[in-house]
Amino acid sequence: xxxxxxxxxxxxxxxxxxxxxxxxxxxxxxxxxxxxxxxxxxxxxxxxxxxxxxxxxxxxxxxxxxxxxxxxxxxxxxxxxxxxxxxxxxxxxxxxxxxxxxxxxx
Amino acid sequence: xxxxxxxxxxxxxxxxxxxxxxxxxxxxxxxxxxxxxxxxxxxxxxxxxxxxxxxxxxxxxxxxxxxxxxxxxxxxxxxxxxxxxxxxxxxxxx
Numbered sequence: 001x002x003x004x005x006x007x008x009x010x011x012x013x014x015x016x017x018x019x020x021x022x023x024x025x026x027x028x029x030x031x032x033x034x035x036x037x038x039x040x041x042x043x044x045x046x047x048x049x050x051x052x053x054x055x056x057x058x059x060x061x062x063x064x065x066x067x068x069x070x071x072x073x074x075x076x077x078x079x080x081x082x083x084x085x086x087x088x089x090x091x092x093x094x095x096x097x098x099x100x101x102x103x104x105x106x
Numbered sequence: 107x108x109x110x111x112x113x114x115x116x117x118x119x120x121x122x123x124x125x126x127x128x129x130x131x132x133x134x135x136x137x138x139x140x141x142x143x144x145x146x147x148x149x150x151x152x153x154x155x156x157x158x159x160x161x162x163x164x165x166x167x168x169x170x171x172x173x174x175x176x177x178x179x180x181x182x183x184x185x186x187x188x189x190x191x192x193x194x195x196x197x198x199x200x
Binding site: 010014015018065068069078 | 125126151152154155156158159182183186187190191192195196
């Protein structure tokens with residue numbers, strides 16, 4: 001993994017982490033668990049959080065850039081960046097826990 | 107950690123990492139800028155969407171009086187972030 005890949009992974013983690021903090025109001029959401037798995041050709045990093053109402057970032061609406069640039073907005077770019085920078089983004093919600101997994105091919 | 111140096115009246119230098127934890131500090135610093143501001147990003151290695159939001163809000167404020175934000179010496183990773191978010195169409199990358 002080169003330097004830019006590492007920065008892209010760090011950036012994606014920050015965006016998902018901040019998104020979980022910003023949108024999750026569950027009383028059980030007291031900690032976010034991070035796991036990293038290195039395989040031969042990819043690095044998979046997962047963030048898990050208690051979430052009563054699952055928010056699947058893989059299904060989040062895309063950014064309307066025409067409108068965006070016209071109005072000079074700045075919100076909603078984080079998830080867009082994660083999808084652009086990572087090779088795969090997966091979401092799973094099981095037993096009240098949401099897990100976002102980002103995968104970077106190496 | 108982000109360090110902001112005032113190079114001249116209309117030029118700042120960003121050094122380090124502009125992540126969510128640096129949002130408030132940077133927003134306070136940029137609030138002092140009145141005219142078109144140039145930000146030297148040679149030493150900036152990382153910027154997240156929270157960092158971008160500070161720059162966008164600064165652009166919006168300055169643009170109301172006919173001014174803008176210019177970014178110079180942007181490295182490849184940070185340039186990609188501007189390209190992917192299409193903010194390279196708002197800011198002048200020099």
